[in-house]
Amino acid sequence: MVPPRTHDPRIRxxxxxxxxxxxxxxxxxxxxxxxxxxxxxxxxxxxxxLLAEVDGAIIGHLLLKWDGPSDEPVRSLLPPCVEIExxxxxxxxxxxxxxxMLLAHAAKMTRERGLTRLGLxxxxxxxxxxxxxxxxxxxxxxxxxFDVRWQYRAPDGSLRWEGERCIYMVKVLV
Ligand SMILES: CC(C)(COP(=O)(O)OP(=O)(O)OC[C@H]1O[C@@H](n2cnc3c(N)ncnc32)[C@H](O)[C@@H]1OP(=O)(O)O)[C@@H](O)C(=O)NCCC(=O)NCCS
Numbered sequence: 001m002v003p004p005r006t007h008d009p010r011i012r013x014x015x016x017x018x019x020x021x022x023x024x025x026x027x028x029x030x031x032x033x034x035x036x037x038x039x040x041x042x043x044x045x046x047x048x049x050l051l052a053e054v055d056g057a058i059i060g061h062l063l064l065k066w067d068g069p070s071d072e073p074v075r076s077l078l079p080p081c082v083e084i085e086x087x088x089x090x091x092x093x094x095x096x097x098x099x100x101m102l103l104a105h106a107a108k109m110t111r112e113r114g115l116t117r118l119g120l121x122x123x124x125x126x127x128x129x130x131x132x133x134x135x136x137x138x139x140x141x142x143x144x145x146f147d148v149r150w151q152y153r154a155p156d157g158s159l160r161w162e163g164e165r166c167i168y169m170v171k172v173l174v
Pocket of ligand 1: 087088089090093094095096097098099100101120121122123126127128129130131132
């Protein structure tokens with residue numbers, strides 16, 4: 001039996017030592033090799049790859065992209081903002097405030113860089129994530145819904161595509 005995790009989560013930046021644990025994390029969606037790409041972008045100063053850790057185990061992540069959304073139509077339609085991507089917490093540890101901690105840390109780092117707008121895409125059916133964002137001060141941007149697609153590796157090793165219709169939400173930091 002897995003022993004219960006006892007300590008408070010801590011939020012920190014990813015290091016190269018974390019990559020193998022991240023690639024093996026079954027709760028992290030998308031392609032395992034994406035973790036290395038996110039970390040290398042952090043080394044180049046383009047991102048901050050935030051991890052939530054409890055008792056030495058990584059149980060969540062969030063990518064902050066300083067240059068904001070790269071995909072259209074969002075990039076052209078919105079004023080510049082820092083973008084949150086790849087925001088996930090391990091299924092068994094959700095609803096304990098860990099996601100809110102990751103969001104708060106992302107907002108703090110954004111403010112520390114003198115930037116005042118944070119944005120993210122959320123699936124129109126993802127009502128629970130959306131309610132977390134609303135509670136955290138995000139509001140829906142006045143742009144049309146758009147499609148987001150991503151690749152993931154299925155348990156049989158094959159590459160598959162997934163997609164969802166999204167809205168964009170923005171938080172103005174004070
Ligand atoms: C969204 C997510 C990262 C939030 O992490 P979390 O640690 O559960 O967040 P918190 O505990 O701080 O807040 C949870 C709140 O968010 C909402 N929520 C979002 N997804 C939820 C889920 N799957 N289960 C429970 N609550 C969820 C609820 O409003 C919940 O409030 P409650 O706990 O008071 O009922 C996490 O649910 C997750 O990994 N979801 C799957 C991936 C995803 O949808 N990512 C966001 C893409 S835009």
